[in-house]
Amino acid sequence: MSKSDKALLDVLLDRYGSTFAGEAGIKLSDQPRPLYQLLVLATLLSARISSGVAVAAAKELFKAGYGTPKGMRDASWQDRVDALGRGHYRRYDERTATMLGDGAELLLDRWKGDLRRLRDEAKGDDKRIASLLMEFPGIGPTGADIFLREVQAVWPQVAPHLDKRVLDGAGKLGLPRQARPLAEMAHSGEELARLSAALVRVSRSKKTVDEVKSAAVQ
Structure with missing residues (x-):
């Protein structure tokens, strides 16, 4: 992993890396x-x-x-x-x-x-x-992806499950848009689920993309 990719990963997980399951208690x-x-x-x-x-x-x-x-x-x-x-x-x-x-x-x-x-x-x-x-x-397909993105934290059989929305978020940040190299950035199934949730949030907002990029180079 490059130094710049690690910086992006750290910002993503720190600011946006709570899973949706975690938010729901x-x-x-x-x-x-x-x-x-x-x-x-x-x-x-x-x-x-x-x-x-x-x-x-x-x-x-x-x-x-x-x-x-x-x-x-x-x-x-x-x-x-x-x-x-x-x-x-x-x-x-x-x-x-x-x-x-x-x-x-x-x-x-x-x-x-x-x-x-x-x-x-x-x-x-x-x-x-x-x-x-x-x-x-x-x-439907969206709900199934949501479930699988989150459950990969405890079901290693399904990991990596990185759907189009996750990969789109990665692409907007200049991270790998392929599932395997992106998954290799995470150190565990739990971290992969957190990274997936963060990238989904990023994919929705150009402002968030710019914020993460800016924070990663500071």
Whole structure:
């Protein structure tokens, strides 16, 4: 890694390297509860709504006791709508409340509430995992990418998962736009997930790109 690339990496991780799961208070590990919470967050982030609102809505759902598939399934539709509303997730609250209930039911029925079973069914292949994730209501290609970007911190089988948005962010900073050399900049799966989140944030804003570049040369 060049000195300039290391400087960019340090700034990225320091300023923008919190994962979306971390922002939502999810202590991600290879266990059923946090993996399900990440799926919920990916569902919320899939809508055309700010990431801050999606994170706030996830926190409200978990605080209300809907951080497990059983808790989500057993909540009334109105309870889910109300929790989403408290997180200001209002434009999509009714449809999302239905999708979350149906998704929890699917996870319980097909994979016994444990996304590790889904991973094992896919034999750890990220494309097959993405295909199965997209069977959940509200999860399309974007949601599957969000889930995989974050879960690579605890699922080494899927790493590196660096989708187009991540690689676009890297390109804007002059970092490698190919998955393997970019992944080699990270020292662990956790750091790779943090780098991915940072590059997604950077990809959205030229101002942020300029700020990171400027800070890296100081």
